[in-house]
Amino acid sequence: MSFREVLIVGWQYLRAFVLIYLCLLTGNAISSLLPIIIPGSIIGMLILFVLLAFQLIPAHWAKPGCSLLLKNMTLLFLPIGVGVMNYYDQLSQQIIPIVFSCLISTAIVMIIVAYSSHYVHHERPIIGSASGIKSKQQKQEK
Known part of the structure; x- marks a missing residue:
């Protein structure tokens, strides 16, 4: 170079x-x-x-x-992880609410993504399927 x-x-x-x-x-x-x-x-x-x-x-x-x-x-998150360990006692006392909130928030995100994906993609026909061809023909007839 x-x-x-x-x-x-x-x-x-x-x-x-x-x-x-x-x-x-x-x-x-x-x-x-x-x-x-x-x-x-x-x-x-x-x-x-x-x-x-x-x-x-x-x-x-x-x-x-x-x-x-x-x-x-990953290297940039290392100091944050070490800093969190300063509060190990508080974290260990609150582990159940932390895990519960992580599970609930993950479930909420998954549900929102599923509904929004369904909303965006439900009108699009699957390429190569008979139903996709029929729906195109029906739209052309109207």
């Missing part, structure tokens, strides 16, 4: 991380001004999403930094 290629790749990573960090700083600033408590990192992610969704910034600007962070996500 030539020196020029190294500089180009370095610039792409620097640009991506500066963009992500600016969204984080902006989110933290907005969070401190709001009367309700919303984490600045969440607001920063929403800002980054809006910038990318409305194509105010090209996606390839953020892609190198995002890819690197996603590849190393």
Whole structure:
């Protein structure tokens, strides 16, 4: 790899991380001004999403930094897991409500996904099935 290629790749990573960090700083600033408590990192992610969704910034600007962070996500969660162990006594006393809430929330998510998937896909015919062909013919006759 030539020196020029190294500089180009370095610039792409620097640009991506500066963009992500600016969204984080902006989110933290907005969070401190709001009367309700919303984490600045969440607001920063929403800002980054809006910038990318409305194509105010090209996606390839953020892609190198995002890819690197996603590849190393398990490593980035390690400090959080260690920090949770500081509260082991409290967690062990509340294990039943924690497990119960995890099970209930998982069931709720599964039900919502099932109903929304059914709602979105129930009108679409299965390709290659006789019922799909019949429904197309019925629509054409009307």
